[in-house]
Amino acid sequence: MISVSEKKYSKEMLLGMYEMMLKIKGFESKAAECFTKGMMHGNIHLCLGQEAVPTGACYALEPDDYMASTHRGHGHCIAKGGDLNLMMAELFGKKTGYCKGKGGSMHIADIDGLCSLGANGIVGAGIPIATGSAFASKIWGDKHVTLCFFGDSASNQGTFHESINMAAAWKLPVVFLCENNRYGVSTEIHGVTNTDTIAVRAKAYDIPGKTVDGNDPVTVYEAVKEAVDYARAGNGPSIVECTTFRHQGHYCGDPAVYRPASYMEEAHEKEAIPNFRNKLIKENVATEEELVAIEAAVDEAIEAAYKFATESEYPDPSEATTDVYSSDNERSVVR
Amino acid sequence: MSKKISVSKAIGEAIHEEMERDENVIVLGEDMGKMGNVFGITVGFQEEFGAHRVWDTPISESGFCGMAVGAAMRGMRPVVELMYNDFITVAADPILNQAAKMRYMTGGQASVPMVLRCPMGAGRRNAGQHSQSLEAIFCHTPGLKVIAPSSAEDAKGLLKSAIRDNDPVISMEHKLLYAKKEQIPEGEYTIPLGKAAVKREGTDLTIITWSRQVNFSLEAAEELAKEGIQVEVLDLRTLVPLDWDAIVESVSKTHNVLIVSEEVKRGSYAGEISAQIAEELFDELDAPVARACGLNIVSPFSPTLEDENFPHTADIVKAVKKVLNK
Numbered sequence: 001m002i003s004v005s006e007k008k009y010s011k012e013m014l015l016g017m018y019e020m021m022l023k024i025k026g027f028e029s030k031a032a033e034c035f036t037k038g039m040m041h042g043n044i045h046l047c048l049g050q051e052a053v054p055t056g057a058c059y060a061l062e063p064d065d066y067m068a069s070t071h072r073g074h075g076h077c078i079a080k081g082g083d084l085n086l087m088m089a090e091l092f093g094k095k096t097g098y099c100k101g102k103g104g105s106m107h108i109a110d111i112d113g114l115c116s117l118g119a120n121g122i123v124g125a126g127i128p129i130a131t132g133s134a135f136a137s138k139i140w141g142d143k144h145v146t147l148c149f150f151g152d153s154a155s156n157q158g159t160f161h162e163s164i165n166m167a168a169a170w171k172l173p174v175v176f177l178c179e180n181n182r183y184g185v186s187t188e189i190h191g192v193t194n195t196d197t198i199a200v201r202a203k204a205y206d207i208p209g210k211t212v213d214g215n216d217p218v219t220v221y222e223a224v225k226e227a228v229d230y231a232r233a234g235n236g237p238s239i240v241e242c243t244t245f246r247h248q249g250h251y252c253g254d255p256a257v258y259r260p261a262s263y264m265e266e267a268h269e270k271e272a273i274p275n276f277r278n279k280l281i282k283e284n285v286a287t288e289e290e291l292v293a294i295e296a297a298v299d300e301a302i303e304a305a306y307k308f309a310t311e312s313e314y315p316d317p318s319e320a321t322t323d324v325y326s327s328d329n330e331r332s333v334v335r
Numbered sequence: 336m337s338k339k340i341s342v343s344k345a346i347g348e349a350i351h352e353e354m355e356r357d358e359n360v361i362v363l364g365e366d367m368g369k370m371g372n373v374f375g376i377t378v379g380f381q382e383e384f385g386a387h388r389v390w391d392t393p394i395s396e397s398g399f400c401g402m403a404v405g406a407a408m409r410g411m412r413p414v415v416e417l418m419y420n421d422f423i424t425v426a427a428d429p430i431l432n433q434a435a436k437m438r439y440m441t442g443g444q445a446s447v448p449m450v451l452r453c454p455m456g457a458g459r460r461n462a463g464q465h466s467q468s469l470e471a472i473f474c475h476t477p478g479l480k481v482i483a484p485s486s487a488e489d490a491k492g493l494l495k496s497a498i499r500d501n502d503p504v505i506s507m508e509h510k511l512l513y514a515k516k517e518q519i520p521e522g523e524y525t526i527p528l529g530k531a532a533v534k535r536e537g538t539d540l541t542i543i544t545w546s547r548q549v550n551f552s553l554e555a556a557e558e559l560a561k562e563g564i565q566v567e568v569l570d571l572r573t574l575v576p577l578d579w580d581a582i583v584e585s586v587s588k589t590h591n592v593l594i595v596s597e598e599v600k601r602g603s604y605a606g607e608i609s610a611q612i613a614e615e616l617f618d619e620l621d622a623p624v625a626r627a628c629g630l631n632i633v634s635p636f637s638p639t640l641e642d643e644n645f646p647h648t649a650d651i652v653k654a655v656k657k658v659l660n661k
Contacts (some may be wrong), residue, residue, distance in 0.1 A: 099442035102604070117405065118440075133405045134405075136409040139411070159397055162395035166398055169393070
């Protein structure tokens with residue numbers, strides 16, 4: 001973990017990162033609680049333990065840079081500036097949610113507002129979509145960079161190779177960010193992949209690739225910032241691999257019996273939030289009181305999101321057939 | 336004023352005019368740039384519009400179709416070619432799971448205004464993986480619109496509308512229509528999606544068909560007329576949205592229906608139309624709805640085998656007579 005006391009970064013930014021990680025953890029914890037109580041439907045994939053990655057990565061973006069997320073995407077959306085109320089309402093399937101209750105946890109998007117191209121229910125499917133966004137930026141010359149989140153297991157989809165190959169060949173302004181939590185559902189990455197890291201594959205495309213500690217938001221920020229600047233300057237894509245830990249199983253409720261006990265031991269030892277908090281105090285960036293105030297405010301925001309979501313209405317059943325098509329919707333849905 | 340051009344040239348004109356009209360219209364696919372497409376549809380486009388608007392992609396159908404989805408979500412209007420519709424098997428996720436569903440899953444936020452051009456159809460002796468008519472896959476998938484023109488005039492007018500449409504549109508283009516030369520209007524025109532056309536009027540039976548089978552159906556109607564059987568040929572032109580009003584109007588007049596397509600018969604879109612007519616127009620029918628389609632087999636290579644696998648004029652004549660009990 002890098003020191004934050006070099007004063008290289010402002011207190012505002014460091015506390016902002018702390019607050020962002022807390023928001024992600026708070027949101028996920030609340031979602032887990034509601035899901036476990038049977039208040040939510042379907043499936044949710046939580047990013048508890050991975051908070052530092054989206055936080056550091058999105059700090060490296062401008063607000064009008066684009067982002068493509070994954071099925072484990074709540075943290076990405078929050079870090080990009082997502083509204084907790086609209087997110088929680090979407091998880092509850094309410095009409096006030098980001099997607100009017102039509103997408104749920106795996107499809108939260110805010111294309112015009114947050115420049116978020118959305119989460120995705122298909123592993124690896126966001127990679128070509130992010131590449132296409134960068135392709136549009138390249139053609140328009142608009143200087144926006146697209147950040148593409150994907151997991152270690154998505155790196156074994158064909159879309160990973162096809163997309164990075166094109167992005168490299170055409171020097172597209174995209175950053176491929178691998179959140180390596182070592183598990184695709186129950187399958188450990190090294191059991192199905194011959195390389196030590198995912199980033200080493202960058203060599204095959206002759207692009208920059210590095211693996212960094214994804215448990216520290218500042219480390220993530222620095223690596224992603226370098227890749228974002230490189231992309232924005234017209235040099236093309238990079239792979240940034242952030243090692244991290246998935247505290248829960250694949251989905252909420254998965255007991256994760258397939259993992260050795262040592263996985264969670266290491267995860268707790270390296271857990272971003274308590275370590276970052278200790279550092280903020282130890283290096284005199286903030287006082288205990290200041291941190292407690294941030295924590296209380298985040299708790300309040302999470303409770304407000306819960307209240308907003310639970311008090312919101314479900315969509316009217318008649319909404320089932322809207323939004324399939326932009327034009328001629330009714331006729332196209334009836335037949 | 337009209338002019339005589341091939342169907343492929345008419346398709347090229349549609350793309351060319353839309354590229355001139357809207358700088359967000361871009362072309363991508365295998366061999367679309369330098370070569371100008373294997374069917375010559377975009378010859379000269381790259382020199383004229385520049386390499387930033389006409390892209391030769393690597394052989395990465397899943398990758399470049401997915402990329403088109405992302406670019407379209409940002410406001411581009413990509414006109415993408417799958418060299419053969421059969422290749423949808425390797426681009427199924429970006430088209431069927433992403434392009435088609437993005438608007439709905441995001442609660443109406445996302446638009447994916449892309450066109451996927453799919454050369455399709457039998458008769459070129461290309462065997463099992465280059466000869467299919469897979470419109471049923473696309474029609475089955477909510478969120479996609481599907482056009483399947485039979486003439487140069489329709490191909491141009493429909494493709495222009497498809498490029499301007501804010502939904503993903505699949506353009507089913509029969510390879511054996513490409514070289515066919517026909518009269519089309521001079522200058523700018525469009526044909527709206529979802530509007531069928533009566534290509535021949537008749538009173539005894541309605542043939543509902545699309546793409547190349549419109550031509551065989553018109554030939555069959557001509558032969559049948561010599562025997563005093565007046566067949567109406569309804570060219571759907573667009574498969575989704577379906578012009579149900581046109582079907583109702585024609586069936587209410589003729590009371591007999593034959594649906595003709597080159598698809599594998601089992602699970603075909605022809606079957607879907609047949610079901611809808613049976614469900615909703617039963618009282619109008621004098622006989623059960625019939626279908627003349629391909630067989631439930633893999634597209635064969637040898638001419639004697641492949642010719643068994645799609646309807647020819649004689650097959651359609653025979654099928655019409657069977658419905659009419661003549």
